[in-house]
Amino acid sequence: MKITRIFAHRVELPLREGSYHWAGGKSVSVFDSTVVGVETDSGLIGYGEVCPLGPFYLPAYAEGVRAGLRELAPHLLGLSPLDLAMLNERMDAALKGHPYVKSGIDMACWDLLGKASGLPVCTLLGGRFGEAVILYRAISQRDPDAMAANVREYQQAGYTRFQLKVGGDPTTDIARIRSVAQLMRPGDRLVADANTGWTQHEAQCVVRAVADVDVYIEQPCLEYEQCLAVRRNTSHPFVLDEVIDSLSMLRRATNDLAMDVVNLKISKLGGLTKTRIARDWCVAMGIAMTLEDSWGGDITTAAIAHLAHSTPERYRFTSTDFNSYVTVSNATGAPQREDGCLRAGELPGLGITPREEVLGDRVVDVFQR
Numbered sequence: 001m002k003i004t005r006i007f008a009h010r011v012e013l014p015l016r017e018g019s020y021h022w023a024g025g026k027s028v029s030v031f032d033s034t035v036v037g038v039e040t041d042s043g044l045i046g047y048g049e050v051c052p053l054g055p056f057y058l059p060a061y062a063e064g065v066r067a068g069l070r071e072l073a074p075h076l077l078g079l080s081p082l083d084l085a086m087l088n089e090r091m092d093a094a095l096k097g098h099p100y101v102k103s104g105i106d107m108a109c110w111d112l113l114g115k116a117s118g119l120p121v122c123t124l125l126g127g128r129f130g131e132a133v134i135l136y137r138a139i140s141q142r143d144p145d146a147m148a149a150n151v152r153e154y155q156q157a158g159y160t161r162f163q164l165k166v167g168g169d170p171t172t173d174i175a176r177i178r179s180v181a182q183l184m185r186p187g188d189r190l191v192a193d194a195n196t197g198w199t200q201h202e203a204q205c206v207v208r209a210v211a212d213v214d215v216y217i218e219q220p221c222l223e224y225e226q227c228l229a230v231r232r233n234t235s236h237p238f239v240l241d242e243v244i245d246s247l248s249m250l251r252r253a254t255n256d257l258a259m260d261v262v263n264l265k266i267s268k269l270g271g272l273t274k275t276r277i278a279r280d281w282c283v284a285m286g287i288a289m290t291l292e293d294s295w296g297g298d299i300t301t302a303a304i305a306h307l308a309h310s311t312p313e314r315y316r317f318t319s320t321d322f323n324s325y326v327t328v329s330n331a332t333g334a335p336q337r338e339d340g341c342l343r344a345g346e347l348p349g350l351g352i353t354p355r356e357e358v359l360g361d362r363v364v365d366v367f368q369r
């Protein structure tokens with residue numbers, strides 16, 4: 001099987017809640033997602049999706065996905081999409097860095113590997129652990145009472161894990177954490193995600209002020225060393241996210257005992273192939289994971305479900321159902337949340353079919369002439 005064409009569509013995904021806010025006054029109301037197709041001489045087409053969390057969350061932006069695809073795709077025509085390690089070597093040789101550009105192609109090739117072998121991606125990634133994957137709900141940054149009301153609403157919808165967007169004024173953040181903490185039921189878990197928003201002294205003040213609260217602290221500061229300093233001064237379970245953007249950072253953080261949980265995002269690491277390596281490393285090292293992506297629609301949600309469901313339950317901290325946050329569905333067959341959980345599909349590949357009527361025209365189209 002050979003790659004004969006790589007194309008992409010741009011799909012807008014408006015947020016059901018209207019907008020999503022996090023540290024530093026950052027917000028998004030309509031996500032700009034790129035659906036990537038990899039066509040082969042066998043007639044099979046694989047699909048992937050890349051959706052940055054706006055242009056200011058990670059070093060990634062939506063138009064950059066498309067520009068990167070135009071740069072990278074000509075190097076991949078004629079290669080086998082099923083030889084995923086070789087394909088990734090070629091992508092890294094042709095374009096240094098830019099992991100998010102490679103993620104959609106890699107995801108589409110896993111979809112092809114599943115379709116060609118008749119197996120769901122979940123099986124190809126290691127098997128199906130347990131009945132379902134437990135999800136968290138991200139709680140957009142607002143005033144403390146509004147965030148508490150939001151958590152109550154999502155508890156009723158079945159969620160048991162909540163990720164509060166903090167990283168603002170420390171006094172307000174302490175109130176946010178306390179107002180939501182009192183709503184937690186046995187078995188619920190609360191994470192305060194500062195998304196790099198606190199300076200080191202602010203983070204120290206917050207973790208000390210909530211020392212009596214059962215809450216995980218996620219990515220308090222911008223720099224790895226600052227996070228490490230906070231980590232070493234708190235007994236709260238500690239999560240790293242933004243700074244773990246490569247396998248070498250994951251190794252470094254593991255060696256430093258810098259986290260109890262790590263947030264692995266598929267596009268942050270460059271696709272399912274590299275995220276699987278990171279996932280397997282974390283399992284071997286005993287580090288639990290949030291398995292997800294920066295954002296996305298149905299195709300990303302399907303890929304997340306396959307990745308998460310193929311991860312041993314003991315190390316599966318949480319995962320995400322991004323398709324329930326947005327008002328547009330870009331594919332049929334994607335898993336849907338049930339009782340705060342998600343299950344990977346049983347069909348070959350990612351198990352999704354893009355909705356042609358939603359995708360519109362191709363904005364990238366590279367093929368052998």
Ligand code: MG
Nearest residue numbers: 193218241263
């Ligand atoms: Mg995070």
